[in-house]
Amino acid sequence: MASSSEDGDSKMKIVHGAAGYILEDVPHFTDYIPDLPTYPNPLRSNPAYSVVKQYFVHMDDTVPQKVVVHKDGPRGVHFRRAGPRQKVYFKSDDVRACIVTCGGLCPGLNTVIREIVCGLSYMYGVNKVLGIDGGYRGFYSKNTVTLTPKVVNDIHKRGGTILGTSRGGHDTGKIVDSIQDRGINQVYIIGGDGTQRGASVIYEEVKRRGLKVVIAGIPKTIDNDIPVIDKSFGFDTAVEEAQRAINAAHVEAESVENGIGVVKLMGRFSGFIAMYATLASRDVDCCLIPESSFYLEGKCGLFEFIEKRLQENGHMVIVIAEGAGQELFTEHLQDMNQKDASGNKLLQDVGLWISHSIKDHFARTNKMAITLKYIDPTYMIRAIPSNASDNVYCTLLAQSAVHGAMAGYTGFTSGLVNGRQTYIPFNRIIERQNKVVITDRMWARLLSSTNQPSFLNPKDVEEAKKTELPSQLLEENNCNNHDEAHKSGKKAE
């Protein structure tokens, strides 16, 4: 029999079931507001849904976080399955929704906005939706924009966000005051890890004030650095668009003798775009990401590898994520501790640094004359509209968020887990960042695809095994004499 508990520290709603089943549930109005009336879901009479077999999601449907399991292992963590419920906690006419977009741009933002507005209107007959202008601070410092299906009809074809965005400016008290003053009872918050942290504290304050206001998050991050979910919207688009830059780098590099193309891609702390763009392209000889440190000089260093590739192929392409190798060149820079308005560390341009370092190496050693072209397509990639598959994904995320809000769930992020739409508690989303696990199969696949050095030594592999979850581990690599060099970026003896 299932037993439920509220995990004191993390304020998680946990339900335990048979055979090691765990449901990490999301909050619901009924947790803190008693005796709320419910209404039949208007979708019951919607012609689009009347043909759908078992359209309403069963109360007990949940989605497992891990689909690979051992025969006798526990069933593990599950999340509540997203989708429409039989009963809703709002009359359509009573809903006053708002949408806000925060953090950096990402392909698909406008599609999510469009689908929330259209989903509320077409599925639930909700016609009062406001746009908050310019991120969190727009709640208390700007006027709102009225959003209707007509206003948002074409916006998915545009990059950026029609609502504007910002970093910083999260003032919980002022934001919740504004929500109350405007009579808003559903808040849709689209943004990355910082934004979801902000959404979580807004939810806590709304709950503390006992308000019947849904706080629903939609995860946005071009870096794919939000945990639990399969991937974030806009990621596929970014990987696809990155191909254009990589192609250009490859064409430039192969057109000259000893040509090197360097492409910088986004990824502050997570190298997913660089990894997937490399795997997709086949023209990339070396991919450098924040999760896997590298070094330049000495045996099995980057310079040695470049020399080898140029001798073999006459040209090469390097893809580097913006957060890679920061420790190698920022230690003597004065402004290395600068932060943006949200408190994120500002990064130095690793693409420029590595390009200069490579040029300098070949000039210094006089080994061969090279021609290097550096391409930085980062903001061009971030600013485009989402591709077809991301548009579909954005639609599912938005509609799921709307169904969850109408059903009275709150304090959740709408997310895809193992191909199924789910509601994930904020705490699970904000507890850590999603990173490339270099002891996982995917990074090993990349290394076999590019045939680049892993820049790891057996000691690093052992450390990684200790700190990361058990997974498919890398074979011991063939470079083992550069412990210190690895840390300093200097020549190995």
Ligand SMILES: Nc1ncnc2c1ncn2[C@@H]1O[C@H](COP(=O)(O)OP(=O)(O)OP(=O)(O)O)[C@@H](O)[C@H]1O
């Ligand atoms: N811990 C926090 N508590 C409250 N608000 C936060 C917190 N962290 C960030 N925010 C707010 O969330 C908003 C967006 O944060 P941030 O600039 O870090 O972008 P993000 O959502 O992480 O997106 P991305 O990093 O993908 O661009 C900002 O307005 C910021 O003030």
Ligand SMILES: O=P(O)(O)OC[C@H]1O[C@](O)(CO)[C@@H](O)[C@@H]1O
């Ligand atoms: O210049 P901005 O807007 O601060 O954004 C840069 C950052 O935003 C991100 O794209 C995340 O949204 C990072 O990859 C990048 O470091």
Ligand SMILES: [Mg+2]
């Ligand atoms: Mg972030």
